[in-house]
Amino acid sequence: MTVQRSLFFKRLRIDLRDNWTIYLMVLIPLVWLIVFCYVPMSGIQLAFKTFKAKLGIWGSPWIGFKNFERFFKSYSFGTILWNTISINVYSLVVGFPIPIVFALFLNYLRHRRLKKTVQMVSYAPYFISTVVMCGMIIIFLDKDTGAVNQLLRLLGMDGVNFMGTPAYFKDIYVWTSVWQGMGWSSIIYISALAGVDYQLHEAAIVDGANKLQRIWYVDLPSIKPTIIMLLILQIGSLMGVGFEKVFLLQNDLNMSESEVISTYVYRVGLINTDYGYSTAVGLFNSVINLLLLVAANQLCKRLTKESLF
Numbered sequence: 001m002t003v004q005r006s007l008f009f010k011r012l013r014i015d016l017r018d019n020w021t022i023y024l025m026v027l028i029p030l031v032w033l034i035v036f037c038y039v040p041m042s043g044i045q046l047a048f049k050t051f052k053a054k055l056g057i058w059g060s061p062w063i064g065f066k067n068f069e070r071f072f073k074s075y076s077f078g079t080i081l082w083n084t085i086s087i088n089v090y091s092l093v094v095g096f097p098i099p100i101v102f103a104l105f106l107n108y109l110r111h112r113r114l115k116k117t118v119q120m121v122s123y124a125p126y127f128i129s130t131v132v133m134c135g136m137i138i139i140f141l142d143k144d145t146g147a148v149n150q151l152l153r154l155l156g157m158d159g160v161n162f163m164g165t166p167a168y169f170k171d172i173y174v175w176t177s178v179w180q181g182m183g184w185s186s187i188i189y190i191s192a193l194a195g196v197d198y199q200l201h202e203a204a205i206v207d208g209a210n211k212l213q214r215i216w217y218v219d220l221p222s223i224k225p226t227i228i229m230l231l232i233l234q235i236g237s238l239m240g241v242g243f244e245k246v247f248l249l250q251n252d253l254n255m256s257e258s259e260v261i262s263t264y265v266y267r268v269g270l271i272n273t274d275y276g277y278s279t280a281v282g283l284f285n286s287v288i289n290l291l292l293l294v295a296a297n298q299l300c301k302r303l304t305k306e307s308l309f
Contacts, residue, residue: 047280067280103189122183134248166257236293
């Protein structure tokens, strides 16, 4: 054992000496990860304390799971949890398959110039900032001057207060997100499809397969590992609705459908300065995401033999 250990350290020293530039490149992001991702985790203890500014994080009194109990018993718990889950499930059901379909469409588009144009146009919305995107949505859907309502009036219909009607919030959030991210999300599928052996397609064509059959029996099985990996990652963030877009589209009229965990944490934490309680809510959200990630990974491993870990 001692000999093996000495040989291991000898090889490690040689490897460090010969490849020190590579280790230095790895060290920089590793230090960043530790400083900005792992060191702040010490603040998680606030979830089990009543924060007192004079005493600091470490000196604040310990109260156990009372912050969690307070959240579970609050009148808004059910509404916030339902809004968070429903928006994410809606986004998953609608937003996950569309980039796959779009990538398959581009893969079979033979006109090179048209293909490049479609790709460029579909990628462009992704680079619009969230603030600008939300401003555009609010302007286009304005009840009095919005382009959508102007079109409805031209068709003889009454204007609709889209942003002031809670029932429309989830549709607006999800479909604008699909439009903005569809092209960018399809890049990884396009790359995976580029790696499919064309001899498989040639064999399918010889056997008389049409395009739909080639997609179903050649393309989709070939990119299945990529699809499974991205599906697991998306399920793992099922409780993580993006804060910025929801917050910017929120108003007093649609709050019943737009209040999610991330905006609730902002309100009780930064506005009401209830740091212990907001930390508990955020920790609850993170734990659920972790459990969903592990469960999705195990389920995919059992059903498809593909998994992240």
